Structures are given as C-alpha cells and as structure tokens.
Amino acid sequence: MSGVSDFIARPRTIGETWVWLTGMGLVAALVMIIGLFGFICYRGVIVFWPTTIVELELSQEAQERFGLPEKIAGRYLGESPRVAWPSTVDEMRPGGGLPEKKYFIGNEESYGSRFGAFTSDEVVARTKPLNLLVAERLEFGEAFLYPVEIKLSNGGAISADSPDFLTLFREELNQINQRRKAIQRLEKVQIGQISWRIEKLRTEERGIRRKGEPVSSSDAARLERIEEELSGLENRYRVFALEARSLRELQGASHLVYRLPHGELDEISLDKVNRVYAPNRLNLWQKVRLYVESLHLFLTESPRESNTAGGIFPAIFGTFVMTVLMSAAVLPFGVIAALYLHEYARQGPLVRLVRISVLNLAGVPSIVFGVFGLGFFVYFIGGGIDSLFFSERLPTATFGTGGIFWASLTLALMTVPVVIVATEEALAAVPAGLREASYACGASKWQTTVRVLIPGSLPGILTGLILAMARGAGEVAPLMLVGVVKLAPSLPINLVPPFIHLDRKFMHLGFHIYDLGFQSPNAEAALPMVFASTVLLILLVVVLNIGAILLRNHLRRKYTTDTF
Amino acid sequence: MSIDAPDFPIRAELPETPKKVEEQDERFIEVKDYSFFYGKKQVLSNLSFDIPERQVTAFIGPSGCGKSTLLRSFNRLNELVENSWQTGDIRIQGESIFSKNLDVISLRRRAGMIFQKSNPFPKTVYENVVYGLKVAGIRKKAVLDEIVERSLKGAALWDEVKDYLHENAHSLSGGQQQRLCIARVIATEPQILLLDEPCSALDPIATGKIEELIHELKKRFTVLIVTHNMQQAARVSDRTAFFYEGKLVEYRNTEDIFLNPMNPRTEAYVSGRFG
Structure with missing residues (x-):
C-alpha cells in the first residue's frame, strides 16, 4: 500500500532516464562532427602559412646514417618517437624509441629525399639565418638556399648583397611568370583554336575520302577548298609557333646562382622558379599577404609535379x-x-x-x-x-x-x-x-x-x-x-570552340x-x-x-x- | 459598410450563355432521385427537389448529414475522391451534369465554389482573381484588368485591395481572403455559386460583410449555401432544405421552415435542441 503511494508520489516519470541517453547520443555525434571538421579545417588552413626555416648542423653519425651533408635547412613539421624496426636482420635502427623531430628539407634533387627526422643527439646546432630563401620551383618542389647572384639575359648580374636584391629578383620573376602565361595562352587558346579547325577539316576530308572512288565533282571542289584552308591555317600555326618559340628562348636566359647550406654552389634557370620569399625575415603582415597569395595561387592554378604542388583549379x-x-x-x-x-x-x-x-x-x-x-x-x-x-x-x-x-x-x-x-x-x-x-x-x-x-x-x-x-x-x-x-589537359568549358x-x-x-x-x-x-x-x-x-x-x-x- | 454595387454594362468574352434577366426559372436545378456513395457507404439517399434560379437556397442539417457532399455534387468535385459513385441525376437548366457530352471543366465554370476554409493561391491578389480566366485561355491584359476590377467590386473587396493588387494574397485578413475567393469565382461569370460554410472561419464582422454580399450576389447568381449557423440561414436564404442522415427532411421557404416547421425533427434542429 505505502509502496504504491510512494511510487506515485515520486516526482519522476518512468523512462525519463532515457533522456540522458538521447542527449549523450547527440553530444557524441556533435563531438565527432566538430572534431573531424575542425581537424580537417585546421590542417587544411595552415598548409599555406609561411613558417620559419631553420638551419641544422648534423652530427657526424647522422650525416653518415642519412647520407646528408653537414648543414641542411628545414621546415619543422612535428615530433614523434622513432620507429625502431631492425634496419637489417640483426641490427636495430639507432635511436629507436627516442623522440625525433621531423623536417621538410627540400632540395630533393640534391639530398634524394624531401624529409628528414632527427633525434636531439643527431643535431649539433640550430640557427635561423635571415638571408635564407625559399624558392618554389616548378620541378622538385621547394628549395632552401642562399642566393649568390642573378645572371640576367643581357649579361648583367644582380648581386645578393645589394640592398634591394629581393625586390629586383621578384620583378625579374614576375616578368618571367607573365611571359610563361603568355606562352600558355598562345599555345592553349590561339594554337588550340587553329588545331581544332585543322582537326575538323581533316576529319571532313577523311569522311569524303572514305566514300571511295569516284569522287563527285562537288566533293572534289570541297576537298580543294579544304586543302586551301588547311594550308592557310598551317601558315598561321607556324607564325604562332614561332612566336611561342622565341618567347621560350627568352625564358631560359636568366639564372639564379645559389649556395646550398653546406656550401655547394649551383644555378637554376629563373623559368623554373615560381616564387621566392625570405621566411625568416617576414613580419606578421607580410606573412598574411604571403598566405593570401598562396591561397589564391592554390585556387586558381593548375597542379604541378604530379599534383603534389601548384593549384587545384581544374578539380574545383x-x-x-x-x-x-x-x-x-x-x-x-x-x-x-x-x-x-x-x-x-x-x-x-x-x-x-x-x-x-x-x-x-x-x-x-x-x-x-x-x-x-x-x-x-x-x-x-x-x-x-x-x-x-x-x-x-x-x-x-x-x-x-x-x-x-x-x-x-x-x-x-x-x-x-x-x-x-x-x-x-x-x-x-x-x-x-x-x-x-x-x-x-x-x-x-x-x-x-x-x-x-x-x-x-x-x-x-x-x-x-x-x-x-x-x-x-x-x-x-x-x-x-x-x-x-x-x-586533365584542359577544362570541360574553355575558350576553344565549341x-x-x-x-x-x-x-x-x-x-x-x-x-x-x-x-x-x-x-x-x-x-x-x-x-x-x-x-x-x-x-x-x-x-x-x-x-x-x-x-x-x-x-x-x-x-x-x-x-x- | 456600403457595398459598391457593381453594374455590368460590358460582358467580357467569356464562354458563357447570357442569363435571362427577367423571369426566374423555378426549376433551374433539378435533383432527381439522387443518391451518392463513398465505396459501400451511402451518404445521400434518393434526394429529389428543385432549386429556383437567382435565389439563395440554404442547406442545413447536423454534421455528417451529407449537405456538403450534395453541394460538391453540383460541380462534380466529389469525383476527386476515389471509389465514389452516384445514382439518379442532377440537371441544370434541364441538362444532366453527368451526361457524357458535358465537359466537367465547363460545368465547374458554370458552378463556382467557395470553400469553408478560404483558399487563395499563394500568388498575388490579381493573379488569384484571373486564375479561372487564365486557365480558360483569356490572355488579354485589358480584358483581365477590367474583370479584376469588376469582380473585386462584386465581392465588395475593391476598395480595400485596389492598391495591393500585386501583393501576395496571403497578406490579406481572413475575411478579405474569403471575399477574394468569391471574387475569383465570380470572375468567370458562373450561373451558380456553391458556398460551403463560407463564414465558419470568420469573425462576426467579416461574416456580416459576406452575408451582405450574398444578398447582392443573388441578384445575378443562383446561390446554394451550406451553413451550420441557423441565424445565418434565416438571414440570407430564401429557401431552406433540412437534411438528416442523407435524407431530405424538409424543404420550404426559409420563413416557413424557421417559424412553422412541419417535421418535428426540423423543429428540434432549428430550435437548437439537437444538432
């Protein structure tokens, strides 16, 4: 008797406890969604943020172990314990289990790898040299280098010691990039339109010829006209191709002479460089500008280097x-x-x-x-x-x-x-x-x-x-x-007919x-x-x-x- | 409120037969032994009566007595319900509405309907009024403009909405919406108006306006109105038919049915003792 009245008097409804469960379900779902989205956004957004580049002096063992020179430059990526699986059957990898710092070291063609990971024992010294440059290249990714001079097409040179070296360098690069775009336009649009027309005429010609002998008089006249038009088009094509070739020759004329951190001198045609910046000398405002510029390039350019660099405009x-x-x-x-x-x-x-x-x-x-x-x-x-x-x-x-x-x-x-x-x-x-x-x-x-x-x-x-x-x-x-x-070599909608x-x-x-x-x-x-x-x-x-x-x-x- | 009494000097190019203005046809609509079924359920049984031209005939009766079903039979809107069928006949001016020769669309233009819940389309006031004309293929702007004004005046709405013709009809008040529905119907110049409890969702003032309007409308249209409101039936109608369980119990002049009912059930209903 009292049990029943107690039960009725108790101010709760049977099943109320399940509200907790539904609430928790919602919370779990939200945490997963926000966590996933936040993680992806964070990782996606920081990609283009310019970070400092450090110069590392490696110990003797590390140089031998990784086949790297004494000094390298790198962008710090993160720390994780070194995996200690045996490198040969009876020898464990040295430093296994120790925390190692991972760096993007660039200069792939010189070092054979773009990444390096070193334990604290393996790095003798870390510095942040101010005059280090990051060069985004069209091939082999980024390079970390010290500029020496720019050899211009007219035989002149700009020394890296001159105070406005970077400005002049950028101007020169800008000119070259503009010219590269002009060449691309020439090839894709003008020459593309001509090739499209030629292709159409050739197809028509093939269609007429496939009809077999004897060729009717109207067909013969048409063939003649096609022939005429084709030769006209081919002449125009030759003009454009010549123009493109002369522009191309100009492209390869100026070079950047540079020194790698360990002292080796090298040079690269400026045509192969996309952008340069001095990462350790940027203030916040310059970093933001660089970030926006990188983002813009990412959104509007075509991919390079088997899609690992450049933009993704065609995919968007x-x-x-x-x-x-x-x-x-x-x-x-x-x-x-x-x-x-x-x-x-x-x-x-x-x-x-x-x-x-x-x-x-x-x-x-x-x-x-x-x-x-x-x-x-x-x-x-x-x-x-x-x-x-x-x-x-x-x-x-x-x-x-x-x-x-x-x-x-x-x-x-x-x-x-x-x-x-x-x-x-x-x-x-x-x-x-x-x-x-x-x-x-x-x-x-x-x-x-x-x-x-x-x-x-x-x-x-x-x-x-x-x-x-x-x-x-x-x-x-x-x-x-x-x-x-x-x-894809070209977009599904572009300036080439149709x-x-x-x-x-x-x-x-x-x-x-x-x-x-x-x-x-x-x-x-x-x-x-x-x-x-x-x-x-x-x-x-x-x-x-x-x-x-x-x-x-x-x-x-x-x-x-x-x-x- | 004063009603802007419309005069109709101009007849638009509507596919309508001109009405006789002088004589009233006592047997304008003839219902003959009419029964209606939803599947196996009989809703109306063996109704036979005549409805006079250009008068207001009210259908009263308790809920579920079939008066709305009867009303929806006059424009064959019941056909939209699956498994419905009927026996007997309904004739308008001597012509059976179930005849194979009769086009249901032209029937619906002759017998316009106003529903219990006002249902203007979610379009402008103007578009609402011209809807029936547009689906009938009338496109001329001048003709449409004129009919819009005439119909809205006929529905006593013109003065209130003339500056809002191109606003969404849903911004009007409930009573205005219902009068807009009336304007939409009279725009196509029907002969018959079927009003299915037109005031049940309206406040007394809006109801008063609609009732006044009905008095005007009966000069030009044959009005059939279903209502639950005894006073309303007494106020607006000339004749009243009382239905009970699908049967016509009593059908007489309104005055007689309210003051001097012959059937005890009618008396009980109109005096409010059941229903």
Whole structure:
C-alpha cells in the first residue's frame, strides 16, 4: 500500500532516464562532427602559412646514417618517437624509441629525399639565418638556399648583397611568370583554336575520302577548298609557333646562382622558379599577404609535379561543372517521374512496387551505378553516338569513352530517387484546398499541376535537390569508371570552340584527394594538399548547398501557404 | 459598410450563355432521385427537389448529414475522391451534369465554389482573381484588368485591395481572403455559386460583410449555401432544405421552415435542441 503511494508520489516519470541517453547520443555525434571538421579545417588552413626555416648542423653519425651533408635547412613539421624496426636482420635502427623531430628539407634533387627526422643527439646546432630563401620551383618542389647572384639575359648580374636584391629578383620573376602565361595562352587558346579547325577539316576530308572512288565533282571542289584552308591555317600555326618559340628562348636566359647550406654552389634557370620569399625575415603582415597569395595561387592554378604542388583549379571547376550538370539532369527527370507516380498513376500494387524499387535504388552502392554508367552510357549510348555522328574520327572515341557528360548522368541516375521521394512528399504536402480551388475554377488536371502543385511544392523539390547535390558532389567511386582523371589537359568549358566540351574527361576534388593521398608516389609531400583539397571539397558542397537553400527560402516566401 | 454595387454594362468574352434577366426559372436545378456513395457507404439517399434560379437556397442539417457532399455534387468535385459513385441525376437548366457530352471543366465554370476554409493561391491578389480566366485561355491584359476590377467590386473587396493588387494574397485578413475567393469565382461569370460554410472561419464582422454580399450576389447568381449557423440561414436564404442522415427532411421557404416547421425533427434542429 505505502509502496504504491510512494511510487506515485515520486516526482519522476518512468523512462525519463532515457533522456540522458538521447542527449549523450547527440553530444557524441556533435563531438565527432566538430572534431573531424575542425581537424580537417585546421590542417587544411595552415598548409599555406609561411613558417620559419631553420638551419641544422648534423652530427657526424647522422650525416653518415642519412647520407646528408653537414648543414641542411628545414621546415619543422612535428615530433614523434622513432620507429625502431631492425634496419637489417640483426641490427636495430639507432635511436629507436627516442623522440625525433621531423623536417621538410627540400632540395630533393640534391639530398634524394624531401624529409628528414632527427633525434636531439643527431643535431649539433640550430640557427635561423635571415638571408635564407625559399624558392618554389616548378620541378622538385621547394628549395632552401642562399642566393649568390642573378645572371640576367643581357649579361648583367644582380648581386645578393645589394640592398634591394629581393625586390629586383621578384620583378625579374614576375616578368618571367607573365611571359610563361603568355606562352600558355598562345599555345592553349590561339594554337588550340587553329588545331581544332585543322582537326575538323581533316576529319571532313577523311569522311569524303572514305566514300571511295569516284569522287563527285562537288566533293572534289570541297576537298580543294579544304586543302586551301588547311594550308592557310598551317601558315598561321607556324607564325604562332614561332612566336611561342622565341618567347621560350627568352625564358631560359636568366639564372639564379645559389649556395646550398653546406656550401655547394649551383644555378637554376629563373623559368623554373615560381616564387621566392625570405621566411625568416617576414613580419606578421607580410606573412598574411604571403598566405593570401598562396591561397589564391592554390585556387586558381593548375597542379604541378604530379599534383603534389601548384593549384587545384581544374578539380574545383570540374566538380562544380559536374554537379551543376547533374542537377540540371536530375531535377526535371525526378520531378516528372514523381508527378506521374503521385498525380497520374492509378494507386495500386504496381505503383507501390515501383515506389519501393525507387526507394531501394537509393541504397544501391554507388560503384554499381558506376559500372552501369560505363556499360550503358559510355559504351552503349556513347558508342552509338560515335558510330552515328562521329564515324569519321573512329577508332578514336569521342563520346564512347568516359567524360563529364556521362559522369553527370551517372550521378543523376544515382541521386534521382532522392529527388523523386522529396517531390512526392512535397506534392502530398500541397494543401488539398488549393487543389480543390483550382479544380473548382475550371482548371484541368494539367493546369492544376503546372500552376498550383509545382509552384507549391518547389521548396520541397529543392530540398530534394540539395540532398542530391550533397550526395553527388562528394561521390568518387562511380566517377572513376565514367570519366574522372588524375590530370586533365584542359577544362570541360574553355575558350576553344565549341567552348563546352561535354565529352572531355575532367578532374574532381574527391578523386583528387584519393589520388593524392593514396595513389601518389610521394604521399608524404602530398599530405598538406590532401587536407587543403578536403577543406575545399567540403566548402564547395557547403556553398552549393547554401545557394540551393537560399533559393528554396526565396521560393518558400513566395509560395508560402500560411494557415490563419 | 456600403457595398459598391457593381453594374455590368460590358460582358467580357467569356464562354458563357447570357442569363435571362427577367423571369426566374423555378426549376433551374433539378435533383432527381439522387443518391451518392463513398465505396459501400451511402451518404445521400434518393434526394429529389428543385432549386429556383437567382435565389439563395440554404442547406442545413447536423454534421455528417451529407449537405456538403450534395453541394460538391453540383460541380462534380466529389469525383476527386476515389471509389465514389452516384445514382439518379442532377440537371441544370434541364441538362444532366453527368451526361457524357458535358465537359466537367465547363460545368465547374458554370458552378463556382467557395470553400469553408478560404483558399487563395499563394500568388498575388490579381493573379488569384484571373486564375479561372487564365486557365480558360483569356490572355488579354485589358480584358483581365477590367474583370479584376469588376469582380473585386462584386465581392465588395475593391476598395480595400485596389492598391495591393500585386501583393501576395496571403497578406490579406481572413475575411478579405474569403471575399477574394468569391471574387475569383465570380470572375468567370458562373450561373451558380456553391458556398460551403463560407463564414465558419470568420469573425462576426467579416461574416456580416459576406452575408451582405450574398444578398447582392443573388441578384445575378443562383446561390446554394451550406451553413451550420441557423441565424445565418434565416438571414440570407430564401429557401431552406433540412437534411438528416442523407435524407431530405424538409424543404420550404426559409420563413416557413424557421417559424412553422412541419417535421418535428426540423423543429428540434432549428430550435437548437439537437444538432
């Protein structure tokens, strides 16, 4: 008796304790998300921060052990215990278990490795020399060096002792970089346009010749004209090529003479240097400027040195174009399918079966879609297009090989269930009163659909598109089969006619991360780029989503149906 | 509030047959042995009565008696419900609305409906009024502008919204929204107005405006109104039909049904003893 009343009097409800569990679940999820995102952002953001470079004097044993000279310069990376696995069967690696400091030592071509890790015994002295320069080179990565002089093309020289050496050096470099860009433009745009035209004419010529003998008079006239135009184009090509070659000769004319920390003299053509800075002489403001400059280069340049250096613009652009194309394909396709399923199909077992199949399609592993895309889009449809429209070019495949168009369609197919489900839900959420009002005004079913249902469900449809984009933009596995490449020679949209090249292979941030981090021969050097690319991929997805969310909110305001 | 009484000197190019202005057709709508079913459930059974032209006929009865279903039969909106079917016939001006030759869209233009909960489209006031015209294929701006003004005046809303024609209709008050729905319906020049408890979600002032409006509207339209409010039925209608469990219990002049009901059930209902 008293037990029961006690129980009732106790101010708590049975099951309240579970609230703790749900709260803890949420906290755990948040910690994981924030932790992961914070870590990636931190590692991605500090990549371009200029840090000091130290000069290390190595002990005799260390020099012998690592095959390094007496003095090296390096960027400190971090400390960890040395792994003590045996270097030969009966000899343990010296210093095993001791903490070792890891440095990026640069000058790969001289030292044979870009990294060194030394215990405190192995380093005799550490200094921060002010006149040390970091040179970002187009090959072999960064170099840490002491400048001696610059030999100019006109035979003159700038000595490193002169007070404005760095300014003059930068001016010279700037000029060379501008010229390099001019050469690239010349080759890619002007010469590219000519080659495109030549290629087109050659293809046409081949097509006419393939018809066999006898050549009809109109064809013969056409061939003659093609021949004429080709020779004109080839002349123009020669002019541009000559211009490019003369510019190239200028490029190699000036050199930097420098001294490595251990005293060895060397020289490098300035054409091979991208940027220089004196890391130990920078104040905070200069560091920020350098950081912004590095970030800008990273975002706008093409990759170099098997993607471990340079920028990732082609990957950003490829991801963006692919996602937009995918959205453009998936939206009408999904909305039309959902409209039929929800509005027109007679609800019954068959429609239920279709709906379940669509839902299950969303759970199919993405690589399966990749295989399907390869078989269906690339080989079947692409091959068909090639044999119908591009038969002159065969056996070179145009659409019969992976490309951005097929990749977008494959992803659209993968994400279409998301859009269908969202659209159906949005259609169901349009108030019945609006539907009835439209019918009562004498609208037909189609008019009601177009004028009331679709506008009313647009916010919901866009939510579906946002989810589809979030899934599609980060997907990598299927892309590897249908058109993504490690390094694309040109962008899918550029200045060479026909300007939009949907048949082209493209670069993708997700694949870039995979390739850099796990397929690169120089994974260690690529690690910072992996983090930076990851941050960028996340940012790109966030930006695309925010864009879609803003659009959705705008539409929601416009088509809102409040209940009073 | 004074109602800006609309005059209609100009008839727009609407696909409507001109109404006879002088005589009233006592048998404008004929309901003949009409029964309606949702699946196996019978909602209306064997109704037979006539509705006169250009008068207000009120349908009253307790909830679930089928009066709304009957109202929605006149523009065949019940067809949207799956598994619904009917027997018997409803004729408007002698023509069966279930005839194979009759286009349901033209029927809905002839019999416009106003719903219990006002349901303006989430578009501008202007777009709401011209909706029925646009779906009928009328595109001329001048014609549309004129009809918008005429319809809004006819719904006693013009003075209140003439400066807000291109604002979202959802920014209007509840009563204004309901009058906008009336304007939307009369824009297509129907013959019949079907009002399904048009004031049930409105405050007394807004209700008063709508009731005044109904008095105006009956000069031009045949008005059928479903209502739960006895006073409203007494105030606005010329005839009243009392339904109970899908059957027509009593159908007479409003005055008679309220002052002198013949059926004891009608008496009990109108005097508020059940319902």
